[in-house]
Amino acid sequence: MSGSACSIRRKTVTYTVSLNGHFLALPATGTGQYTLHLLQALRTVAPDVLLLVSTDRPPTLGVDVPVHLCPPRLGRLNPHLAKVWWEQAGWPYQARREGARLLHVPYFAPPLMAHAPVLATIHDLIQLVHPAYAGSPAVRLYNRLVALGARRCAAILADSKASRQDILRLLHVPPQRVRVVYLAASDRFRPCTDGRMLATIRSKYGLSDRYILYIGGLDARKNVPALLRAYARLPQTLRREQRLCLAIVGRPHSDDPVRFPPLQPEIERLGLHNEVRLLGWVPEEDKPVLYAAATLFAFPSLYEGFGLDPLEAMACGTPVVCSNRTSLPEVIGDAGLLVDPADEQAFAIAMEQVLTSPGLAAELAARGLRRAACFSWEKTAREVAETYRQIAAM
Numbered sequence: 001m002s003g004s005a006c007s008i009r010r011k012t013v014t015y016t017v018s019l020n021g022h023f024l025a026l027p028a029t030g031t032g033q034y035t036l037h038l039l040q041a042l043r044t045v046a047p048d049v050l051l052l053v054s055t056d057r058p059p060t061l062g063v064d065v066p067v068h069l070c071p072p073r074l075g076r077l078n079p080h081l082a083k084v085w086w087e088q089a090g091w092p093y094q095a096r097r098e099g100a101r102l103l104h105v106p107y108f109a110p111p112l113m114a115h116a117p118v119l120a121t122i123h124d125l126i127q128l129v130h131p132a133y134a135g136s137p138a139v140r141l142y143n144r145l146v147a148l149g150a151r152r153c154a155a156i157l158a159d160s161k162a163s164r165q166d167i168l169r170l171l172h173v174p175p176q177r178v179r180v181v182y183l184a185a186s187d188r189f190r191p192c193t194d195g196r197m198l199a200t201i202r203s204k205y206g207l208s209d210r211y212i213l214y215i216g217g218l219d220a221r222k223n224v225p226a227l228l229r230a231y232a233r234l235p236q237t238l239r240r241e242q243r244l245c246l247a248i249v250g251r252p253h254s255d256d257p258v259r260f261p262p263l264q265p266e267i268e269r270l271g272l273h274n275e276v277r278l279l280g281w282v283p284e285e286d287k288p289v290l291y292a293a294a295t296l297f298a299f300p301s302l303y304e305g306f307g308l309d310p311l312e313a314m315a316c317g318t319p320v321v322c323s324n325r326t327s328l329p330e331v332i333g334d335a336g337l338l339v340d341p342a343d344e345q346a347f348a349i350a351m352e353q354v355l356t357s358p359g360l361a362a363e364l365a366a367r368g369l370r371r372a373a374c375f376s377w378e379k380t381a382r383e384v385a386e387t388y389r390q391i392a393a394m
Contacts, residue, residue, distance in 0.1 A: 015392045016050040018095035020105040021067055022086065024059035028281065030123065030308060031107045037186060038106065039065055041381030049385055054094045056086040070094050084142065087111060088149075101392055102154075110149035117154035117391050121181075124159070124305025125166045132220055132258055147171055154391045157181045157384065159306035160327035181383045182331075183306050184375035188284075191317035191369070192292035201289040205279055208243045212351065213294035213318070215249040215287065216301065216309045219259050223300040223323070223341050224248065225266050230300070232270040233348035238355065239275065247277045249290070291316035296354050296361075299323060300341040307331045311375060314368030319361045321350045335371035336364060 019039070023031040042051060043065065054068045070090055087109045095103050096115045103111070103118045110120040127133040127143055134140055150156060150171050156178045158164035164178050192198060202209065212231065216222050231246045238244070252260035267276050282290065291297065297313035299322045307328045310320050320336030322328050329338055337350040354361050 015048075015101040015388075016052055016099060017102045017104055017388055018052045018054060018091070018098060018100035020087065020091050020103070020107075020109070021053040021055035021059060022057070022083070022109075023107060024053070024055055024067070025057040027060050027284070033186075033308075034121070034123070034183065035106045037184070037377045038381060038384060041377040042385060045378055045381045046385035046388070049388055052095070052098050052100055054091055054098075056082070056090060068094060068098075080138070084145075088113075088145075102388055104388075108150070109146050110153050112145070112149045112152065117394065118149075118152070119155050119157065119387060119391060120150055120153050121157040121159075122150065122163065122167055122305075124163055124303070125170055126221060126303055126305075128170045129166060129303060130221060153177065154394065155179060155387055157387065159183055160330050162327040162330065163305045179383075179387060181380055181387070182375055183308055183311075184377045184380055185308065185312045185315040185372055186377070189288050189291065189312045189315040189372075192289050197289050198293045201286065201293050204286075205247065205282075205290070206277060207247055207293070208245050210242045210295040210355075211245045211247050211277075211293075212296045212298050213247050213249070213290065213313070214298055215282075215291070215312075216299065218248075218250045218252045218261075218263070220261055221301060221303045222250075223302050224250075224263060225261050226341060226344055226347070227298055227300045228263065228266050228270060228272065228276065230298075230344040230347040230351065231276075232272060233345060234352055234355075238352065242355065244295075244355070245275050245277055246272070247279055247290075247294070249279045249282045249287075251280045287312070288316055291318050294318050296321060296351060298347075298351060299328070300339075300347060301325065301328070302341055304328055310336065311372055315372035317365045317369055319354050319364035320368060321347065321354060333371050335367035 023029055023035050026032045051065050053065055054070055059067055088111045092111045092114045101116055103114050103116055106121045108122045110118050151173055158167055158178055158180050161180055164180050167173055167178050168175055214227055218224055267273055291313050297318045297320045299310045301323050302325055304327050310322050311331055313320050314335055322332050322336045322338055323341040324338040339347045339350045
């Protein structure tokens with residue numbers, strides 16, 4: 001009996017994958033959400049993969065897999081050095097001890113050296129594309145380090161064709177090593193028709209019955225000041241008759257005015273202090289209903305590796321007016337109005353069209369639901385698992 005069980009186990013678990021779980025301690029980040037959803041989906045679709053998750057800090061995102069905590073030895077000296085030590089030495093050492101046949105780092109930080117092939121998911125290269133994100137000399141040195149590590153990877157996963165082009169152009173990785181695997185919105189994001197829940201979320205955040213929603217970062221590439229100016233271009237009669245307001249979800253991660261342009265001075269300059277709601281950080285559990293209750297979702301970003309926020313909005317049945325830059329046309333398709341984010345007047349016109357045409361709004365909502373259904377974490381996990389198998393077979 002025991003011999004039979006061992007035989008079954010060998011057929012089921014064909015190899016082990018060590019995954020860097022650093023971002024499981026940062027649930028508000030896109031990489032944290034990516035890591036969580038990927039882990040959950042892989043458990044379902046890839047029973048032949050034994051996932052070993054290691055992290056340098058206690059996770060705050062609950063995952064139904066064992067997580068090995070390995071605190072960095074340099075943690076008391078400098079948190080930035082501790083992170084680099086974990087990525088380049090601590091995690092690879094732990095993966096070797098566990099006998100992993102493949103290492104997967106789900107963000108742009110592949111180690112230079114490892115005992116087994118390395119797979120990296122690179123969501124975007126914002127720090128290399130836009131000089132404002134290059135940071136200090138130490139950050140630039142780190143970027144060179146992980147770029148060199150990326151060139152040594154067995155394979156790289158890109159979130160979109162646009163990101164893949166950036167990786168090929170900036171990291172000089174052979175094209176056959178870079179594969180596009182799209183992300184997906186969580187199953188939590190769906191339409192809500194419960195009037196009480198919709199009213200509760202509006203009341204909680206001080207929103208009117210009709211509001212334009214933005215969810216995302218507040219850093220410069222997100223182009224939120226341009227959204228304020230586009231909103232101000234909407235006819236005052238329309239804003240007044242519809243009792244409209246603009247709700248902005250997000251918070252700056254530093255007081256650097258170049259990377260995080262302050263919004264309040266622009267709000268005051270435009271005379272919008274009574275119409276704009278700066279909601280700051282919003283719990284994940286509130287976001288689906290916040291999307292669903294919105295009249296329109298507006299996303300004027302200048303650069304996205306994928307664009308998960310507008311996809312979540314579409315999954316909730318909310319019409320989308322979106323930037324036409326980088327990866328966003330890949331995600332939105334014909335399910336939203338795509339506009340040049342540098343043209344504030346055009347952005348305002350697109351928003352006005354949705355606000356004043358119930359037929360157009362309904363059509364965009366229906367298209368958005370169909371488009372969002374084309375993406376799933378199950379599909380993402382299957383493609384990631386297939387990449388694992390291909391690397392293991394090399």
